[in-house]
Amino acid sequence: MSLDSSAPLQDASRRSASLRLRLGLAMPVVVGAMVGWFEWRDGGFEPLLPGLTHAVELVAALSVALMLLVEALLLRPLRQLASGCEAMESAPAPQAADMPEPRLGAELDRIGHAMHRAQGSLWQHDHEARELRRQLAEQRDLLERAHAALEANQRELASLARIDALTGLTNQRAFDESLRREFKRAQRQRGLLALAVLDLDEFKQFNERHGTAVGDATLQRVAALLNERFKRDTDIVARLGGEEFVALLPGCGMAEAQGVLELVREDLRALHLPDGRGDLTLSIGLAALSPAHPYLSAQALMQAADEALYIAKHAGRDRLSLAA
Template identity: 75%
Template structure:
């Protein structure tokens, strides 16, 4: 069945419905008006007044009905008729057989196309912005990771620098700076508490010839073995073992007098002679200068105690080496 066949009953239904409505109004309005006028006349004078003014009542009903019909025609039926004509025109229009996209765009369709295109462009822009934001987040995460790595490396370097600032790079024991701080601290404590403090300066005999004979690599290993031996023998919390430089070491022994420190250092010299050096090459001996501060033998300063130990070491060296000399 074609679209035109379907539209014909629809186009005929509109005028028929309007004609039926007009007929009902032409019958109903006069009846209603007559009833209203009759009730009004009856309320004024009863049935006698109604019979006497019948002609007048009929004229009044006609005028009132005509006015109401004109009013309804103007306000209701004419708009309905125009609406029915519009519906009839729409229903009788042929249905398009091609898709709407193939037809020439009307003003509304063109506007809708522009809106759709703008929305697609906005979606594309939002998608691109989302991709850019994701890429930026990835780059920020990568930069944050690199920053964390750099911070960790910096912390490690700072710890290493702090360690290097307080330890000897070759042997791992304390360096001269740490020893000087400990000497000043322990000397003041010994003075305040009238306690004992022993200081020994140790020097490996003829170490330059040892290096020439065996090489600097073996010499460095020998120094490391000596430092390890010192750490093993002097491991109290208050003991301080340091390398002053080259083949010279120093030991600070709080609470030790001259006799106690001398006994420990003589054992150390014996252990050094028996020490197995790297690859079994060569042997080393040790010269020691020892000084001790006590209430019976005080020193004016920590530097004076250190100088006394140095002078004792000088005497041990010139007395033939491989010996311990006591400060006067």
């Protein structure tokens, strides 16, 4: 009877001794399969390949953690159980009533519950990792959108800083920069540069008769007319403020610019305004830089055009005056 019962106990002892080795070899394979399955379920194997190093590190860490958990909850009790079996083998055979079968069943139940908790913990960590990746992706997307919106706002502000809001023409700040640049270019190349200052006659009274809304619409139509007449890529038309406009014409001499500006005056008379044809007139002062007629600075050229406009106003308006 003792020989027949000792053979299974010795076999159980040998199996428990090799169980740790087999678990140590099988654990990375099982964990790797589980991690691969989770990644495949999230998006296929293509996203897994760039993060292969991370996946290997994750498998190694989980394997070590599970091995330590199995060691504490399974292997150690099994070793204790094997030691108890060996002690029982050397001791006299107990009576059937003294066999600790209920205690052994409770121990196995405890081990089973511990393994179940470990599996649940693994699933929970995987879920938290996937949720963290999703939140990071959302934050990255929000940052990219905010950056794109900021760049768009900066471009819009830069554009508004150089454009007149009412007419869409270049504003005075941008015009002053263009005037200095083109004046230096004309001086360096000994070229031509014409500058005309245009002012709507008695526009204040026009606004009083028709209202500011009609006045604003009229300024927009005048701006469109100037854009139609000065269509070269190098021409610059700007609104200096109120009813005053300016045209900078690189490469144009006095005579050529005068001809175009006279056409502008005729076009303005032909506009259909609230009081009919000829409701508004235009006074123009024109100055031109040339090798035969130089100016010391861009400000001097602008001053000459302003003085010519002053002469046109005091000579009866609705005319073009040339700088001396």
